[in-house]
Amino acid sequence: MDRDQLAEFLRTRRARLTPREAGLPAGERRRTPGLRRQEVAQLAGMSVDYYIRLEQGRGPHPSRQVLNALARALMLSQDERAHLFHLTGQALEQPGAAGRRRGDVPANILHLIHFLEEVPAFVLDAKYDFLAWNPLARAVMQGLDSAGPEQPNAIRWVFGAPDLADHLADEEKSRFARAAVADLRAASGRYPGDAGIRALVAEMLALSPEFAALWDRHEVEVRREQRKVIHHPLVGAIEATCQVLPVPDRDDLRLVIYTTEPGSPSHQALRELRRLIAAAGHAGWNVG
Incomplete structure (x- = not known):
């Protein structure tokens, strides 16, 4: 407790x-x-x-x-x-939760994101490490392969960005930052003994006053769905719904998929981005 x-x-x-x-x-x-x-x-x-x-x-x-x-x-x-x-150490009972543990991405989920060719798809763990992603996810988010020796992490990216002030001034991006911190707070309660989550929180509290201010609010909310507008340098704005789906029997992992309205300009933008990836010959599929 x-x-x-x-x-x-x-x-x-x-x-x-x-x-x-x-x-x-x-x-x-x-x-x-x-x-x-x-x-x-x-x-x-x-x-x-x-x-x-x-x-x-x-x-x-x-x-x-x-x-x-x-x-x-x-x-x-x-x-x-x-x-x-x-x-208080009294987790709510959830059917089928017994025996779950943190670990690698299941093979069936890796196969799934590989065959989701027309939508960006990736897997996050409880502390927002990117564990696996498909070509469109890499193209949309840019920089997944340039994280160096560290596992790419969405919290570090947001609060370590040089343009953080502009990022937080944007209503939609600020909402994502707030939701991510609230979700990380929830994860810290679900996994109180997770050294990785504790280390990430300590790191961000030391490095980012903006993260610290949000963390001190004690807001708690598990991420499930969110609207996003992605501004891509090659294909322009992509309006997408960010679907956050729990991985069955692995409650520490989430499959995230960006979907667009069929036939919309955003749908066409993703198709064009996929065409550019194929033309450049980038396989772009990765497991962290």
């Missing part, structure tokens, strides 16, 4: 919730945003002293009943509720 992370998570979730959202009277003017500790305890049906000890990182190990009550009181999303359980 990570008492410090649990305490911080509870404080940040309490601070974002208004009395009106929680169904409480606003009352007199408040000095700080969010609910008071007494109000959270009241909504969760527990003593104020018990809740205060949890927020101070010195409380007892909460039961599943207490966690469910806190999740309701703080109006947590499904992803946030799962994160709350993970922080």
